[in-house]
């Protein structure tokens with residue numbers, strides 16, 4: 001039984017700096033970081049401070065790294081650690097997987113079955129604080145991410161260091177094999193979907209749905225897996241409040257991982273850090289807006305610009321700070337990513353995100369600026385261009401998809417927004433378009449898409465009516481509304 005005796009010296013853990021020291025040790029001194037130990041430690045702190053917060057802390061707490069935490073005793077951590085080890089070694093009969101250099105699909109499926117079959121029969125899967133091995137070992141509950149993480153932690157225990165976590169923006173699976181070129185589903189996704197555990201994710205990638213990022217997920221190593229433990233920390237006490245100590249712990253651990261370069265392939269973790277820095281800026285650290293930019297640069301350089309969230313993290317920041325023109329640009333950039341996908345029912349999370357932007361945030365901005373003076377964004381052709389690019393990307397996302405995206409509920413806010421811009425502003429757009437040679441398909445004509453919407457402040461150009469594409473889509477929506485076959489999503 002592998003023991004954590006060498007880590008006993010870090011216990012009892014009493015404050016944030018001691019947790020940071022434990023992570024520092026695991027990241028630097030251990031041959032490879034122990035996923036099971038680290039998940040148990042942060043999971044126990046999070047659960048004590050968010051689930052049963054009964055007098056575990058002094059009333060007043062300071063807000064530095066000496067922030068007091070509930071005392072975490074070695075014997076508790078050690079007991080849970082041994083429990084996970086004996087569960088995994090007890091139920092995975094290694095005689096069937098003797099002297100394998102690399103994991104097999106059967107091994108990965110077996111480990112997934114052991115975790116899966118030990119979960120509580122029925123519980124609310126989307127509840128908070130179900131992501132850690134502490135939750136699994138004390139309550140037999142895990143969320144979608146938690147199951148995938150537990151499978152990877154279990155494979156580490158069994159000595160299969162080729163099994164790693166693959167993370168999309170709303171799903172998780174594992175990669176394994178000689179060159180880590182095999183993939184396997186190990187958890188469920190969404191509500192009411194049959195799980196595909198044991199199967200490769202190739203069909204998901206081939207369907208061009210956002211859920212599988214066109215084959216550009218974050219492919220973790222042990223260090224990025226530690227980053228996923230920290231990024232998955234959830235400080236929420238309830239809908240409106242966070243446990244400050246948990247947020248501080250997450251922020252300090254993310255900076256530790258950032259400084260060691262372990263966030264350099266993980267845009268969402270940098271986005272998470274940006275959100276924490278916006279609320280509680282660390283002295284002599286980069287401004288949160290720089291972090292949002294960094295996440296975008298990583299998505300563009302490492303993931304062929306297939307990730308949406310870096311742009312919505314940034315757009316949300318600009319929106320919260322009333323930097324509306326920049327928010328429009330971020331959202332248009334997010335839409336440029338989405339149009340590379342085909343919308344399927346598995347993409348509901350990003351659908352809700354985009355719908356909130358289009359039907360709540362942008363209309364709110366239009367209301368706020370309507371009263372403002374002349375220089376407002378309603379007179380700015382570049383703003384108008386960003387908005388058109390945002391809407392057009394959604395239209396292109398819908399094109400070629402089985403499931404429609406837009407419905408009449410979208411058209412009203414859309415038309416309302418566009419009509420808020422003066423006609424002379426609309427007249428200042430130059431629209432360049434290339435006719436994309438559409439595949440031979442019985443019912444699709446040559447699709448002219450907006451290859452670029454550039455706005456000039458000059459009055460030299462009349463708007464070319466190529467953005468009829470947008471109007472054509474609007475007409476379709478209104479037709480469909482009239483004929484009553486509204487979007488199933490509403």
Ligand SMILES: FC(F)(F)Cc1cc2c(N3CCN(c4nnc(C(F)(F)F)s4)CC3)ncnc2s1
Nearest residue numbers: 145167168169170171172231268309312313316
């Ligand atoms: F493993 C799954 F299935 F859970 C998929 C993952 C999600 C996720 C994440 N999230 C999800 C996105 N997320 C966002 N928070 N705000 C977002 C934005 F809309 F502002 F962009 S996106 C919170 C953190 N943060 C780190 N890593 C991961 S891996």
